[in-house]
Amino acid sequence: MVDAIMTDGATLPFLQGGGECGALLRQMDWSRHPLGHPAEWPDELAVLAGIVLASAQPMFIVWGPDRITLYNDAYSVIAGKRHPAGLGRPFHEMWFDIWNDVGPLIAAAYQGVGTAKDELQLMLHRNGYPEKAHFTFSYNPVRDRSGQVVGMLCACLETTASVALRDAQQAERRDFLQVFEVALGAVALLDGPDHVFRFVNSDYVRLVGRHDIIGKTVREGLPEIVDQGFIAILDKVFRTGESHIGRNIPVTLQSSPDAAPREHFLDYLFHPIRDDAGAITGIFVQALDVSERVDEEKRRQMILGELSHRMKNQLAMIQAIVNQTLRTATDLATASEVLGDRIRVLSGAHDILIRGHADSTMIGDIVAKVLALHQESGQARFRVEGPPLSIASRPALSLSLVLHELSTNAVKYGALSNNAGLVHIRWEVVSDVAGNDRFVLTWTEEGGPPVIAPRTLGSGSRLIRAGLSGTTDCEVEIDYHPTGLLCRISADLRSVHTAN
Template structure:
């Protein structure tokens, strides 16, 4: 059998009154009329502060006004453990009265607060006994609860303010259909200020459904595993044009578990990195343009060398040497281009350079050492140096016959707060070696390539095979990245 709630509240011995959003009296029960000594026709339609005047600025007025405001702002119940609110008696004089009041929000069809149900209890007599110890203790507790409630309300408001003003976007969705329960200012700006609270993600942001974001939320809700996205492209409606435009986001879908360990909500947090992505794209465009121009410059230099050496009868070997060094420079440039001119790995530079110089004989070269990153200018010097050593080995050293071998190895040595890189180039089992009759450009290049890095290169033309020891100080990581 259905219950008539209005009739039930009408018969309740406890006073009840219903106010609309403008704080006008919409309904009250008989107990309320008896407690306030008023008639129904006097009250319905009047503002509560007009029907029961209280001096603006007084404690009673401010406490009641603040309680109503909290209910309307938060949609949550608010309690006043003790409030003095005088009532006009039958003779027209004001009677001092004390009340305990509970204000409960009543939601309308749109989910917003439509009415406030006030339940009041006349505690005037209890207040009159406040000097008694037991009752005093009760009143102290009531005041403490009220103070704590005010502190909690103020703290909640501070937290909400920080939440709304956070620079990153934040939202919470609830349940398997992902209903928005809260979203901060940054999130609302991202989605063109659309009204989303109380609606599902699919309803609020239909354009993201086909982009797979609802599927991601479903997966997080199902598995309880967070999802992290980096530089993720998403097409969202623009606030200015209402047309879809691409944005790039860093974000996380973090599951929130209930007391039973099930996913109840998903915390959405992130930031719009569209400007950073655009800047990186512009930077990459400039790097590509730089690489293109450097390659063109190398091609022009090679063409000039070809024309310059063409009419010189003894220039054959010199031209080949020059071309080989130019190719080594181009190879080092290509390695740096692949890393967008960031520090390059020594192993990659060494293997590519030596392979280009010795060809199939690379099988007789062992290359080993820990991972080391070299600044761009050091990588170029290293490529030219290793090219000289490798081509010399092919012409005169260990790779000039079928038995010789080469070991290229490096290690790190700690010097205080610095690291020193030591590279050993060791040839063995090749033809006998002796010091060169003259010091050519290649020897000088090897010996002086790393002076700028506080380095030293030493060539030892031992009979058993050439040995070269290269030692240089490695810059700190941030210095290497800036080089």
């Protein structure tokens, strides 16, 4: 007869050690316990009990038809305030609050079917209040020599803290990605020394014109930038840990190999991303498309250059007006009056340019005002003919500038630079071979000095060749004939009427 009350490690070596749980098992009253005295336990249970008590990993045994629970010190931490009362008690009594979740798994184990779960979420009340916990475990059926399932062994690990940390990190990452999604400009996150796309926001997708770059290297996702120097800059940032800032940097992008290249100007930042140990793991990319700003600056510089050109032309024009006036005036009083009239005509020509936003005006009015300041008393320097024809605001402004350039050049170098030259201006409506009406204006000079074609084109010549703004299919022909300059401007008549 074995001791009905207590045992010890010397009597039963498989119960030796085991810390607190081992001591509790040795001190337990087994006389009326469903498992009986440990000395009478089957070999399978005795071996498993020794393994569980000696293990540093949380482990427990569920044994017999009553499903009695034996566990070690590591598992007692998981049990919370249900330890030590749960030791040696049926599993469903110890874990009544999660029995609906784990009961079917234990029943399966008793049917010989093992179960493995990874980070299973359970709602426990082990410490007197509800708490969400996560566990990774396996339920393994235990058989006797005859093959009959007599119990279950579980090795488990509580992953609540690691899951909470991971969830917090994922939430933080989601928050960051949400911020990056609405951040100003194009944003991308690159991983590793090969610069693999991990994240791009919608502005980045719109900029590069590609939706399939996640998981690809920069070389694979944007092959068109390989030879533009950006890969070398990324490599340097990853190698040195030094940020790189670029401003007004041109980049050519293609949404596909068959697509037309698109030039953009970017302000951008490449900034290294570091892990907790300080090692560089990737690069943060942010870019602003400043193409419009760069284009606007170019336009501003062009306007300033054009303004400078206009000022020089106006000074030359005024000088020519003064010279013409003084050359033909009989006295200073007459010269003063005529000169004042011509300056006012020049001002009127500028008024036409300023009023270019009006819906339309008449071509004859534009020609008359621009040319009036070159008329000399008693001399017919211009022959003007053409039908009444309206012109919309945009081409009206262009025509004023073109006539202004032609007349200025005529005063400087052409038919108006002497006392004998003439300018013939004619406009008409003609039909092309397709039957479409076209507006045609011809400027013809004669009687001036021999014409020599310029070696280079100045801004005035480029303005003339630009034609009538807003019109369709505008063509400009300039013939530097030795006997006199010929300029012919042709454009679709409908667009001349409506190009506002």
